[in-house]
Amino acid sequence: MRKISESTIHRLSLYYRTLVSLQRERYITVSSRELAKRDKLTPAQVRKDLSFFGSFGTRGLGYPVNELKDKIASILGLNRTWNVALVGVGNVGSALVSYKEFPRQGFVIKKIFDNDQRKIGKNHKGILVSDVRNLAKELKEDRIEIVVLAVPASAAQSVVDEVVSAGVHTILNFAPTNLKVPDNVVLRTVNMAMELEHLSFALSNRGKIKEL
Amino acid sequence: MRKISESTIHRLSLYYRTLVSLQRERYITVSSRELAKRDKLTPAQVRKDLSFFGSFGTRGLGYPVNELKDKIASILGLNRTWNVALVGVGNVGSALVSYKEFPRQGFVIKKIFDNDQRKIGKNHKGILVSDVRNLAKELKEDRIEIVVLAVPASAAQSVVDEVVSAGVHTILNFAPTNLKVPDNVVLRTVNMAMELEHLSFALSNRGKIKEL
DNA sequence: TAAAATATGTGAAAGTATTCACAACGCTAT
């Protein structure tokens, strides 16, 4: 397979959601034109993205909604479940644990960890909070594949090191800090302050720039 | 000013954070080489990004840390405060309201709204929860500039319409849904499921692709 | 004061991503 760009992966996620909607609306087939319209893209972009993975459409007709949805699910790895662990059961962590869409998409939170004695051992939305000191051991035992990090920035690097040493190399991080990981580890950081900064940039530069 | 790309804005946010660290570490000046190293970029990229906004460095020496930080703050609109309102005080909304980094960066949550009678009128982390039926009126009264949306996907479009009609055209959305807004509205959507999908794509395609 | 070292700022080159444009194909109607 040739290299797929970040943007293409991002758009596949968009297509996936749109196809779920189309399915609910009882569409049987959909054209690149309609897909593009719903996701504010161009039809050529949609076709090009899909063409990287094969040819799923029928000329004159479009793409079969169910099939294409399944195909994209399989490309994105959504045709199975993933064992997820969460570290840090604070404001963000609690929200994530109770979010029902994740398991529905195949991301099942199997274990949650904290270092606060008051939280450890307590039930949190049906999951027992484990002591973070047992992190590496339990990540291995439960065959965890993805770790979500919702600890304070100051604790993030040491937790990441532990996670990596336990052999988990796929991490979603909510702490607003630059983490060092080996090359074979896939780390994504969600930084909400940076999202707001995009907005304040846009507000500050209204009119000064051509377009955002 | 010429058009600035999304990626450049994103990197300015990175530089800003790195400069804050450098300031704490008592750096007086910093080279594009050091900035690049800390943010995993190339020195040329750093210099090019900054060059869009002026020339802030000294040849042979580098960039003055304090000055460059202030300059980037001003470019990103972080040299002032912004009036923010939050709609939807559930799991995500509560986390955001209690997050102390936002006000520290100038994003001050002035009003919070919900449609749940049990929440309206109650104090939530020092802010009274308003009835969403008064949304437009109160957004105007409080000169709200940015709205953060943390309502269920099903309610998001109608809230957005109301927000836009109240004249607020800068929105950060956490609902996983495609929202329609007029061209002059800047809308960013944070979709955590899509972040996880990037990870599952990476996991599913290990070895098949050259690089992620 | 001059030479050496360092590091910026920026056109030009290289590399990516997006859009164009059209041949190829399959459906529909007659």
Place this chain on the structure above:
DNA sequence: ATAGCGTTGTGAATACTTTCACATATTTTA
């Protein structure tokens, strides 16, 4: 059957982004 329409799949063209490479400026060393 066949004409006509609609839509894909894809090379080629265009647009955008990143990296290169070097002239230029400043500091440091001697």
